[in-house]
Amino acid sequence: MTQEMEFKKIIAQYCKVKPEEMTADMRFREDLGFSSLDFMSFLGELEDTFDVELEEEDALKVLTVGEALELLKKLQAEA
Amino acid sequence: MQDYYPLTAAQKMHHQWILNYKTQQVSGVSVVASLKAQLDFGLLKKCIQCEIERYGCMRVRFTKPDAKGEVRQYIVERDSRDIPIKDLSGMSMAEADNLMQQWAYETFDGDDIPLCDVTMVRLPEGYNGFFIHMDHRLIDSCGMVVMINDLMQLYTHYRFQSEYPADLADYEMVLEKDLKRAGNEKRFAKDKKFWDDQLDALGEPLYSDIQGPSVLEEARKRHGNKKLRAADIELKNLFVEVKDYLLEPEPTRNLMDFCMNHQLSMTNLLLLGIRTYLSKANDGQQDITIQNFISRRSTHDEWTSGGSRTIMFPCRTVIDPEMDFLSAAYEIQNVQNKIYMHSNYDPALIVEEMRKRYNTPENTTYESCYLTYQPMPVKMDNPHLVNIPQHAKWFANGAATKKMYLTVSHTEDGGMNFSYHYQTAHLEEHDMELLYYYMMRILFMGIAEPDMSIGEIMERV
Numbered sequence: 254m255t256q257e258m259e260f261k262k263i264i265a266q267y268c269k270v271k272p273e274e275m276t277a278d279m280r281f282r283e284d285l286g287f288s289s290l291d292f293m294s295f296l297g298e299l300e301d302t303f304d305v306e307l308e309e310e311d312a313l314k315v316l317t318v319g320e321a322l323e324l325l326k327k328l329q330a331e332a
Numbered sequence: 333m334q335d336y337y338p339l340t341a342a343q344k345m346h347h348q349w350i351l352n353y354k355t356q357q358v359s360g361v362s363v364v365a366s367l368k369a370q371l372d373f374g375l376l377k378k379c380i381q382c383e384i385e386r387y388g389c390m391r392v393r394f395t396k397p398d399a400k401g402e403v404r405q406y407i408v409e410r411d412s413r414d415i416p417i418k419d420l421s422g423m424s425m426a427e428a429d430n431l432m433q434q435w436a437y438e439t440f441d442g443d444d445i446p447l448c449d450v451t452m453v454r455l456p457e458g459y460n461g462f463f464i465h466m467d468h469r470l471i472d473s474c475g476m477v478v479m480i481n482d483l484m485q486l487y488t489h490y491r492f493q494s495e496y497p498a499d500l501a502d503y504e505m506v507l508e509k510d511l512k513r514a515g516n517e518k519r520f521a522k523d524k525k526f527w528d529d530q531l532d533a534l535g536e537p538l539y540s541d542i543q544g545p546s547v548l549e550e551a552r553k554r555h556g557n558k559k560l561r562a563a564d565i566e567l568k569n570l571f572v573e574v575k576d577y578l579l580e581p582e583p584t585r586n587l588m589d590f591c592m593n594h595q596l597s598m599t600n601l602l603l604l605g606i607r608t609y610l611s612k613a614n615d616g617q618q619d620i621t622i623q624n625f626i627s628r629r630s631t632h633d634e635w636t637s638g639g640s641r642t643i644m645f646p647c648r649t650v651i652d653p654e655m656d657f658l659s660a661a662y663e664i665q666n667v668q669n670k671i672y673m674h675s676n677y678d679p680a681l682i683v684e685e686m687r688k689r690y691n692t693p694e695n696t697t698y699e700s701c702y703l704t705y706q707p708m709p710v711k712m713d714n715p716h717l718v719n720i721p722q723h724a725k726w727f728a729n730g731a732a733t734k735k736m737y738l739t740v741s742h743t744e745d746g747g748m749n750f751s752y753h754y755q756t757a758h759l760e761e762h763d764m765e766l767l768y769y770y771m772m773r774i775l776f777m778g779i780a781e782p783d784m785s786i787g788e789i790m791e792r793v
Contacts, residue, residue, distance in 0.1 A: 266633070306522075
């Protein structure tokens with residue numbers, strides 16, 4: 254399984270959109286129905302799964318699936 | 333072989349209240365769900381028994397407490413109990429509600445016993461349904477709503493051949509995941525740092541009471557400490573009264589539109605309303621803490637596994653009276669978002685840290701107000717029942733561990749219900765009237781003029 258698919262599978266646990274139907278421009282709140290709590294819980298799960306540390310201020314700027322994936326890749330590259 | 337598990341942080345919170353207040357009554361949660369329709373009680377009984385099989389949290393039991401009062405939980409494989417039926421149809425609805433209120437006061441006393449009672453009821457005015465009484469360590473209100481819907485889906489499946497309800501997540505599997513997450517040392521260190529940093533930055537919190545600064549002054553006299561910043565918790569007289577206020581659909585829509593247009597959550601707007609009132613009632617105090625309950629249900633499994641996932645964290649904000657209403661709302665939202673990210677932490681550890689740092693006396697608190705916002709109505713969301721009138725009601729357990737606990741929920745007509753549970757040892761209905769009145773004045777003035785400063789709003793309301 255690619256990292257992108259693993260990433261989308263995590264998102265899918267929080268919403269009704271299937272990983273294969275998820276696109277980069279989908280917004281967490283408006284398109285996927287995430288609440289603030291859902292989003293913050295999801296970020297925590299990303300940290301645990303991919304062993305990265307998110308800066309809260311950076312994380313709060315993330316609006317779309319694509320932006321979250323980019324941030325994850327950036328953090329992994331820096332690690 | 334039977335597996336035994338420690339309690340999660342959310343379960344520990346309720347367990348600790350039972351130990352502190354020396355009664356299981358503080359941990360009771362009860363609801364009646366009924367339909368204005370003839371029900372096949374034989375079939376309903378079968379569905380309730382089936383629900384007990386499906387919803388693992390209904391089969392959770394606790395071991396005998398050890399020397400420290402700690403217990404472990406386990407899930408019994410089978411619970412094939414009979415489900416009794418009670419006929420209250422000869423009463424008025426108010427009398428029936430009163431009787432069920434008495435049932436809600438009952439306690440589950442003993443170890444290794446079921447902590448869940450279900451009774452089928454024939455109610456007045458043609459309503460029929462069931463009353464559920466459980467221990468909060470097993471379930472929270474969201475879990476209860478999920479259960480009621482699942483149960484009625486079972487009923488309509490067998491009665492009307494509708495689709496069989498989708499599988500519910502396994503309680504034990506989700507519990508194991510929660511405990512594993514709580515045991516993650518890296519996460520724990522990060523969460524602890526967040527909460528410790530808040531104390532480093534802001535210092536010791538300062539109590540603010542619904543009734544004004546006199547309450548803290550009295551506590552200072554009682555403890556002989558002029559600098560005390562926490563007030564006493566009521567431990568003896570736990571009797572609680574409930575006062576409900578209904579906000580009509582139109583003003584509710586205005587609040588919701590404001591939230592939507594400004595990307596704010598309703599919880600944060602409500603927190604702003606309460607904290608502004610507390611600031612007003614406490615001579616403009618800027619450092620205010622409110623306990624806010626969070627239901628940690630985000631994933632599908634968390635939503636459908638039952639269990640007690642509601643936990644409270646202190647929402648502490650220091651807001652300058654010059655700050656405008658909208659910025660203050662965003663300030664709270666910012667704090668809350670960070671709290672959400674660290675909500676796996678055990679809030680008992682925050683209290684412990686404060687006791688260590690500030691020598692906070694035993695049985696004192698920094699908060700007088702507790703908030704729960706429930707976006708989910710107690711409604712049987714089932715297409716087969718859509719045109720049938722429903723009667724659903726939560727019953728207070730009658731023993732409050734908190735001075736004032738506000739539950740805000742949505743009503744079927746599009747309004748909102750503000751349900752104030754208050755300890756009668758210290759508060760009267762009039763205090764709740766004032767609180768509701770000022771909360772509404774503050775919120776509606778704020779949403780009408782979001783650029784107005786908090787200080788001006790406090791003066792003008």
